[in-house]
Amino acid sequence: MFGVLSASAFVSSHLSTASRLVVKMSAAGTTKPQISLDHIAVKPPSHPTYDLKGIIKLALTEDAGDRGDVTCMATIPAEMEVEAHFLAKEDGVIAGIALAEMVFSEVDPLLKVEWSRKDGDCVQKGLQFGKVHGRAHNIVVAERVVLNFMQRMSGIATLTKAMADAACPAYILETRKTAPGLRVVDKWAVLIGGGQNHRMGLFDMVMIKDNHISTAGGVKNALRSVDLYLEENNLCMPVEVETRTLEEVHEVLQYASQNKTYLTRIMLDNMTVPQPNGDVDVSMLKDAVDLINGRFDTEASGNVTLETVHKIGQTGVTYISSGALTHSVRALDISLKIDTELALEVGRRTKRA
Numbered sequence: 001m002f003g004v005l006s007a008s009a010f011v012s013s014h015l016s017t018a019s020r021l022v023v024k025m026s027a028a029g030t031t032k033p034q035i036s037l038d039h040i041a042v043k044p045p046s047h048p049t050y051d052l053k054g055i056i057k058l059a060l061t062e063d064a065g066d067r068g069d070v071t072c073m074a075t076i077p078a079e080m081e082v083e084a085h086f087l088a089k090e091d092g093v094i095a096g097i098a099l100a101e102m103v104f105s106e107v108d109p110l111l112k113v114e115w116s117r118k119d120g121d122c123v124q125k126g127l128q129f130g131k132v133h134g135r136a137h138n139i140v141v142a143e144r145v146v147l148n149f150m151q152r153m154s155g156i157a158t159l160t161k162a163m164a165d166a167a168c169p170a171y172i173l174e175t176r177k178t179a180p181g182l183r184v185v186d187k188w189a190v191l192i193g194g195g196q197n198h199r200m201g202l203f204d205m206v207m208i209k210d211n212h213i214s215t216a217g218g219v220k221n222a223l224r225s226v227d228l229y230l231e232e233n234n235l236c237m238p239v240e241v242e243t244r245t246l247e248e249v250h251e252v253l254q255y256a257s258q259n260k261t262y263l264t265r266i267m268l269d270n271m272t273v274p275q276p277n278g279d280v281d282v283s284m285l286k287d288a289v290d291l292i293n294g295r296f297d298t299e300a301s302g303n304v305t306l307e308t309v310h311k312i313g314q315t316g317v318t319y320i321s322s323g324a325l326t327h328s329v330r331a332l333d334i335s336l337k338i339d340t341e342l343a344l345e346v347g348r349r350t351k352r353a
Contacts (some may be wrong), residue, residue, distance in 0.1 A: 004339035040098040044188040052184060056099075057334050068085045069141050076137045084139050085340045086103060086115075086130035089333035089347060090124040095119050095157035095192040096150035097130070099185065108138035119192045120157070134306070136338070139168050152182075153189035154332035160193025160326050162323055163309050170313035170320045173198040174298070186326040198321055199238075206230070206262070209243040210269075219223045219248050220255045223263060230262050240265040240299065249288050253295070265318075266292060270302035272312055275296040280308045280314050289316040 044052065063069075088094070097119045104111045111134035123129050123226050132139055164172040171232040178186040199205035208222045216222035219241060226239055239262045243249045249266065256263055271285040280303055289298055299319040300312050312320055 013116055025038050036089040041120055042098075042188070042192045044098075045191065047184050047200055048203070050184045053102070053106070054100075055181065055185070056145075058105055058181075059148070060103070060106060060142075061064050063145055064141070068207075069137070072140050076140065078135075078137060080136045081134060082136040082139065082141075082338050083131055083133040084336050084338045085128045086132075087335045087337055087344070087347075088125060088127045088129060089126050092123060092154055092332040093161045093193055094121055094123045094129060094150075094159035094332075094334075095156050095189045096143065096146075096153035098178055099188075100146045103149065104132060104139075104142050107142040109143075110134055111138060112144060116257075119208070120194070126344070132163060133246065139336075139338075147334055147336060149185065151331035151334050152329055153185065153192065154334065155329045156186060156325055157193030158332055159306070159330070160190050160195040162306055163304075163320075163322060163325065164194040166306065166310040167313040167320050170300070170317050171196050172309070172325075173261035173319050173321040174325040175321055175323040175327075176201065178241045179325035179326070179329075190325055195325065196319070205237055206239040207267075208239070210242055210244065212297060213242070219243065219251050223252065223255050223261060224259070227259065236262075238264045242267040242269050242301075243288070244269050246284065246288060246291065249291055253292065256295070263296060265299055267299045267301055267321075268317065272300060272303040272308065274303050278307070280311060282311055285312065285317065286315045 001167060001302075004006070038302045060310065080286045094117050097115055097117070101113055104113055113130065113134055115130040117127075117129040121129075127204060160172060160174075170307055172186060174195060175198055176183075181296055182263045183201070187200065190197060199207060206226050208226060213219050213222045216225055223241060230236070230239075241252055241263060243266055249268070252266055255261065266352055268286075268288045271282075271288055273281040285300055292298055297318040298316075299321055300317040303304070304312060304322040305324070309320060309322070
């Protein structure tokens with residue numbers, strides 16, 4: 001029966017020196033099953049070079065170093081099996097369940113994981129929403145890496161859900177302001193939270209920003225150069241141009257009316273003006289949207305918060321992008337506990353469960 005490690009169990013299952021080895025990422029001689037994405041509630045965004053499994057291995061190696069978990073090897077019998085439960089310590093949207101399964105499988109393919117919730121579901125403070133059972137040593141080795149991914153992803157998903165609901169009928173997007181090396185993970189969490197992905201990187205969308213415009217000598221020159229480049233290289237991909245003034249919006253529309261262009265979206269940057277009372281003035285943004293009049297998709301950027309996003313969404317913009325979804329992540333408090341009764345008792349004492 002799975003449960004908390006007892007002193008008697010430790011004595012009867014004492015470790016020999018030879019058995020206190022660095023934990024391998026997989027059981028010796030075991031063929032690791034391939035991770036199937038078919039059952040995943042929300043699939044990760046695609047990327048041509050990103051190695052999600054490599055990121056997991058890097059995170060585990062970062063934790064294990066060159067010795068492995070010395071505390072586990074000193075305290076936990078190698079063959080001891082337990083059951084540990086996932087516990088939500090606050091309300092939010094859970095994300096990273098599929099990734100957690102990948103981590104557990106990488107550490108030990110024999111660990112059995114069960115969930116009562118799926119990615120994108122809401123959890124309430126105090127809820128036990130999943131469990132893992134198998135060798136205690138391997139569960140504890142995987143614990144922090146699993147929680148680091150899940151807490152970050154759930155924090156992103158929770159804020160995204162709130163922003164996406166408030167932004168309606170506009171769609172909420174993240175940006176490239178992601179943690180280095182975690183681009184796909186962060187953007188996956190946005191999808192789980194009900195947002196949509198902006199471009200994945202520099203390769204999958206032409207995005208003409210202020211520095212490109214300044215270097216090219218103006219917004220028309222930048223657009224002309226992009227259209228020529230795509231034509232010459234037989235490329236077909238979305239094109240977005242950033243505008244900072246109504247004059248630049250006029251220039252873009254004039255260019256588009258006189259030339260064949262690949263342009264698909266116009267960004268309206270910082271046209272949401274913060275007010276001293278904490279409110280925002282969206283009149284400039286609304287004027288720009290009316291000027292474009294549906295000829296191109298529009299994207300509002302700048303001064304987007306949970307407090308302002310609803311007002312921005314009512315202007316008629318197609319998309320609202322917010323770097324805060326991923327660059328200012330507040331992790332959702334989640335734990336993985338073997339002794340859940342004690343964990344809940346402590347949680348009640350500290351008002352965290």
